[in-house]
Amino acid sequence: xxxxxxxxxxxxxxxxxxxxxxxxxxxxxxxxxxxxxxxxxxxxxxxxxxxxxxxxxxxxxxxxxxxxxxxxxxxxxxxxxxxxxxxxxxxxxxxxxxxxxxxxxxxxxxx
Amino acid sequence: xxxxxxxxxxxxxxxxxxxxxxxxxxxxxxxxxxxxxxxxxxxxxxxxxxxxxxxxxxxxxxxxxxxxxxxxxxxxxxxxxxxxxxxxxxxxxxxxxxxxxxxxxxxxxxxxxxxx
Numbered sequence: 471x472x473x474x475x476x477x478x479x480x481x482x483x484x485x486x487x488x489x490x491x492x493x494x495x496x497x498x499x500x501x502x503x504x505x506x507x508x509x510x511x512x513x514x515x516x517x518x519x520x521x522x523x524x525x526x527x528x529x530x531x532x533x534x535x536x537x538x539x540x541x542x543x544x545x546x547x548x549x550x551x552x553x554x555x556x557x558x559x560x561x562x563x564x565x566x567x568x569x570x571x572x573x574x575x576x577x578x579x580x581x
Numbered sequence: 582x583x584x585x586x587x588x589x590x591x592x593x594x595x596x597x598x599x600x601x602x603x604x605x606x607x608x609x610x611x612x613x614x615x616x617x618x619x620x621x622x623x624x625x626x627x628x629x630x631x632x633x634x635x636x637x638x639x640x641x642x643x644x645x646x647x648x649x650x651x652x653x654x655x656x657x658x659x660x661x662x663x664x665x666x667x668x669x670x671x672x673x674x675x676x677x678x679x680x681x682x683x684x685x686x687x688x689x690x691x692x693x694x695x696x697x
Contacts, residue, residue, distance in 0.1 A: 511690055512585065512587075512672065512688040513624075513672065515686070558623065558624070560623075560624075567614070567637075568637075568640070569624070569626065571616075571618075571624040572623045573621055573623045
């Protein structure tokens with residue numbers, strides 16, 4: 471995997487849904503991940519999706535994968551102030567152990 | 582079970598000095614990975630180590646950078662004669678097996694290196 475792109479900033483009102491988008495270039499990617507980084511903390515794995523899936527839902531989180539367009543999104547329903555963080559998209563190729571990360575999207579939740 | 586511990590959290594060095602970054606993997610993990618995050622960029626793989634062995638250092642600059650993971654003690658990332666371009670956040674991750682896929686990786690909080 472090589473290039474992973476994300477928009478850098480997202481501002482959302484508390485209670486609304488957040489959608490964070492990511493594009494990748496490696497068509498052989500098998501796993502795609504979303505990590506969350508809160509201030510002063512390490513990266514926390516939020517969720518991941520295998521490349522043969524289109525969608526994965528986990529409580530307030532929904533991951534959508536469009537393999538044709540190499541587009542991945544993370545939707546956070548009912549966004550809360552505790553969701554303010556940097557969100558990283560990452561991917562990995564078959565048999566590899568090196569994750570390729572996007573630059574991260576800073577999500578700011580406003581009251 | 583403590584997570585991946587990195588220290589120091591912040592490290593300030595003047596140009597030409599040495600920087601030593603430490604990483605203690607999670608208990609029971611014998612595989613360590615170092616990633617670097619330059620400003621406004623994603624994390625980039627640097628090196629993968631197992632106990633006493635460097636498995637893959639393809640992402641590490643050829644000069645001034647070295648890494649080790651001794652039989653006892655933490656993994657060390659060493660940067661000699663630091664330059665301003667080395668200023669970045671350095672993250673360590675560990676896994677219990679050779680499978681470094683994201684769902685098996687646990688990241689530390691990182692060391693922010695600032696070179697004056």
